Amino acid sequence: MSYDVRSRISGITEFHTSSVSSNRWDAQWTQEGWVYDVQVRASAGNALKGRWTAIESAKSTPKTPPGPDNVVINATTTGFDISWDSCPSGFDVTEYEVLYWDKDKEHTFITSAGFKESPAHVDDLIPGHHYQLAIVSWNDAGGGFPKGVRSVTVGRGTPPIPTDLKITAKDATSAHLTWTGSPAAAGYQLWFRNVNEPDSELCKVNGTESKSSSDQYFLVPGVWNFEWCVSAFNGSAESDRCESVLAPRPSDASISSGDCSKEDTNPRHEDKDINGNLTSGYNYMSCNSDSQCGMPLQEEDQGWGILCGICGHIEQDDIDCLGSGGSKQLHGDRCYRDECKNGDCTNPECWIYVCDNSHAEKDGTATKCDE
Secondary structure, X not given: OEEEEEEEEOOOOOOEEEEEOOOOOOOOOOOOOOEEEEEEEEEEOOOEEOOOOOOEEEEOOOOOOOOOOOOEEEEOOOOEEEEXXXXXXXXXXXXXXXXEEEOOOOOOOOEEEEEOOOOEEEOOOOOOOEEEEEEEEEEOOXXXXXXXXXXXXXXXXXXXXXXXXXXXXXXXXXXXXXXXXXXXOOEEEXXXXXXXXXXXXXXXXXXXXXXXXXXXXXXXXXXHHEEEEEEEEEOOEEOOOOOOEEOOOOOOOOOOOOOOOHHHOOOOOOEEOOOOOEEOOOEEOOOOOOOOOOOEEOOOOOOEEEEOOEEEEOOHHHHHHHOOOOOOOOOOOOOOOOOEEOOEEOOHHHHHHHHOHHHOOOOHHHXXXXX
């Protein structure tokens, strides 16, 4: 006789079924405020099952200690050394559990070792293999939530600096980054900064990467405003950062992102909208050292639409030309009119000619969008 237990964290996970041999089930690695929904039924093998009980719910209020701070990890020839700061005395920690998992070996399980205090050493591991680590603090209430720490490559030292960092703008606010790493690296740390913010400094991206690539999202006000670099680490040993690379603008094969000159840095001025009214002025950001032209800065009462790598000034009434359900159809994504700079629309007059072909009979240049 055993028992099947269906459980979920309300609003976070789906129901999961497990089996216990006695009339007790414990939720491990919980967080304050999580609500658990639980059902139980008796089980006599796979064929004979009882009825599920009604769902009972309970809020988690763990009294377990948090993971320790200031964890330092250093690879050794056949293992790793690890040290940490003790948890505050109020948690009455009885021991620390170091979890480690071989990421290079198939069908492996998480292994752990317990220690009364810092420092500690784990041995008999495979040189050259990459191990994911975490540490758990224990007291009389049980083990707390595991604290993830940096991975380690056994038998290796400080990895070399990553090379060949490349950035692809997937769209206006997301980027794909790749670089050449090293087998000695247990992981990689990305760094970024907004080049248009005065006195900005490189900041760490939250979390690390285990592979030599990364996708980054929600890069507002635009991917082209950020520069990136990457460092490699092996436990607490970390390389220097590679040379920073400025992200490009979103681009299409038919659009050139080069040939930037000083004339592209237009001063602020006024123009007329599609109804003949004066619009607010606009600015161009100056060209950077990598010869990538800047994008227009958005004014408070303007909208800038990005489509196929083109930035255009669009009036609110004409925004449907960007949507799949709009009445207007796109007949090209390159600007040909006098109001354009390096293929970018700089006011609503030029943008509407790109989005709407209704002007083709009146303006011969508009028909170039069909080519």
